[in-house]
Amino acid sequence: MNLGxxxxxxxxxxxxxxxxxxxxxxxxxxxxxxxHCLKTFADCDKPRLDIRRRHQRLHLPAGAQPVAWYLCxxxxxxxxxxxxxxAFEWAPGETWEGDALVPGLGVKLANARPILxxxxxxxxxxxxxxxxxxxxxxxxxxxAWWLRANRxxxxxxxxxxxxxNEAEQLTFE
Numbered sequence: 030m031n032l033g034x035x036x037x038x039x040x041x042x043x044x045x046x047x048x049x050x051x052x053x054x055x056x057x058x059x060x061x062x063x064x065h066c067l068k069t070f071a072d073c074d075k076p077r078l079d080i081r082r083r084h085q086r087l088h089l090p091a092g093a094q095p096v097a098w099y100l101c102x103x104x105x106x107x108x109x110x111x112x113x114x115x116a117f118e119w120a121p122g123e124t125w126e127g128d129a130l131v132p133g134l135g136v137k138l139a140n141a142r143p144i145l146x147x148x149x150x151x152x153x154x155x156x157x158x159x160x161x162x163x164x165x166x167x168x169x170x171x172x173a174w175w176l177r178a179n180r181x182x183x184x185x186x187x188x189x190x191x192x193x194n195e196a197e198q199l200t201f202e
Contacts, residue, residue: 038140040087041087049080050103051103055098057097057176058074058182059183069170070099070169096118096181097144097176099116100117101114104133111131114169116143120140123140124137125138127143152165152171153174
């Protein structure tokens with residue numbers, strides 16, 4: 030697969046085959062496990078994605094790579110099982126092509142590989158926030174716990190739990 034990627038960059042090509050309300054990509058540098066959704070990735074690079082475009086390609090610089098990248102898309106109408114998620118990391122010379130957890134969002138990666146094997150089981154059983162449905166079912170939060178256990182990633186200074194009504198902290202009932 031040649032996505033036109035410079036060997037010093039990650040190239041990600043995204044194809045939307047469904048309608049999405051939210052689409053973002055985060056280069057994760059720090060965690061805040063008191064939060065869920067995007068705020069779990071406290072300090073992150075956020076390249077601009079255009080929710081209106083069916084196809085888009087981004088070149089992510091290899092210098093000062095984040096610990097991992099995370100792609101998230103929430104469908105219209107919202108339906109938790111159809112949420113698209115893909116965690117991946119810098120891997121020079123590797124390529125990958127597949128769906129971001131669900132068939133509605135196709136992804137091609139150059140100089141990167143997906144990170145697999147994380148999920149609700151990644152969260153320690155004794156973690157008090159695991160009892161919160163918003164945290165326990167949040168795949169971003171699940172992946173953050175996997176990062177905590179498997180990568181050297183620093184914690185950010187926690188944001189007050191009272192600040193959970195911002196746009197990136199969405200709750201769908």
